[in-house]
Amino acid sequence: MNNERVRQPAVAGMFYPKESKALRAMVEGLLEQAPTVANEPLAMIVPHAGFIYSGLTAAHAYKGLVRAPATAPRRVFLLGPSHRVWLDGASVGDYDAYLTPLGRIPVDREGVECLARRPDVSRDEEPHRLEHSLETQLPFLQVTLVNFRIVPIVYGEISGGHLADLLEACVKPGDLIVISTDLSHYHPYDEARRLDGISNQAILARDPRSIAGCEACGRIGVGAMLETARRRRWRPVLADLRNSGDTAGDRNRVVGYASYLFHADVGTADHAPASPPVGGGSAPGGVAPAVLSGEAPGLPELVRAHLTASLEGRSGLSAERLIEESPELARQGACFVTLTRRGALRGCIGSLVAHRPLAEDLLENGLSAALRDPRFAPLTAAELAGTEIEVSLLTPPEPFPYRDAADLLARLKPGVHGVILSKQGRRATFLPQVWEQLPDPVAFLGQLCRKAGLDGDSWREGARIQVYTVEKRLEKGRKG
Known part of the structure; x- marks a missing residue:
């Protein structure tokens, strides 16, 4: 294994103990404090701060994992935001293993290869080299699952919907999905509790649109998880919610933490994708008939109608219904949606390669340009009226x-x-x-x-x- 590419620990001795015995004792002690979890989860959302701050919250989720047999190690898709490197899309790195003070963790090459073939996924190692959002999860996995392989995913400028599509293409029955994120950042204690309560409601409602407007640093990954949960009929359960003011920090500037466990809804198959919702009709906030009747609206007008409803807290347009009204939108297409205000860029997100129906690409990229462009604050309903919308349809590169x-x-x-x-x-x-x-x-x-x-x-x-x-x-x- 002399030529093995190993990602070395970057935050050992800072976020958690550098010495293996001290690290194992700390993780085991945190797990002992967490309540018993009845059913092993299919997926989890967990925080990634220093263990003295968020370790107990993380332990509430990891307590639900069962040691995997050595003959059948579990595969873990581990997703975290890039904190140190600007990243277009996502990266799976090019490592054979990750290392922590507790030992070597093999990378699942099949999972990495599956993702690396997809649009907007690179093997750039730089986003992984110093990133703590993945590394802080590994000691908990080593103590609980013991036998596992990881598919490490660091993401940057990418939509939650696209990230969910990547998971849908590569996650298999029996795999575990772990989403790494903290919640609000550096607010007074009471304000943090209020903001984290909003995030909590969005996660429990499986509402990726609402979470996109929250402060969670990993909100894109959380949005992908909520979309995956909707498709597969997984139900989120809150395991723990607190902040650094409750653990080891100053209450004047706190960071919020939460952990969630995802289980299959009663009566559904664990990994059976759900049919996409049709939406519209007479339901409140559905697609208004006027939008799709008479003269066919242009693509920017569809984006505006979708954003108008979404930013007002109503259901946006349905891709399925758009396709029913305009079958040409069923073809696979790649588009960019560009938002400008007074001639200045206000958001721009898109797809370089066609990988889904144009109707889906249009609506998802429109919402991402408004809410998920990391260069800008989320667009508000009040701003939308003065915002110009441009759609660019791309030919294949x-x-x-x-x-x-x-x-x-x-x-x-x-x-x-x-x-x-x-x-x-x-x-x-x-x-x-x-x-x-x-x-x-x-x-x-x-x-x-x-x-x-x-x-x-x-x-x-x-x-x-x-x-x-x-x-x-x-x-x-x-x-x-």
């Missing part, structure tokens, strides 16, 4: 081979080509519209490299380039 930097500059078409740049496990894209702000190809490519977390001159050698074009759809009455 095509390889763009070039001889050298000069050849690349000569052949790129400003204003026409959208560009995907990949290098060293990192990837980023600029839509063709970005040429309007960066008409010089050198500046365009330099900024694209920086967006990918690379040096601004990285495009000059060894970068993989793909190009695509877009068809812009603007709201009626707008010029462009």
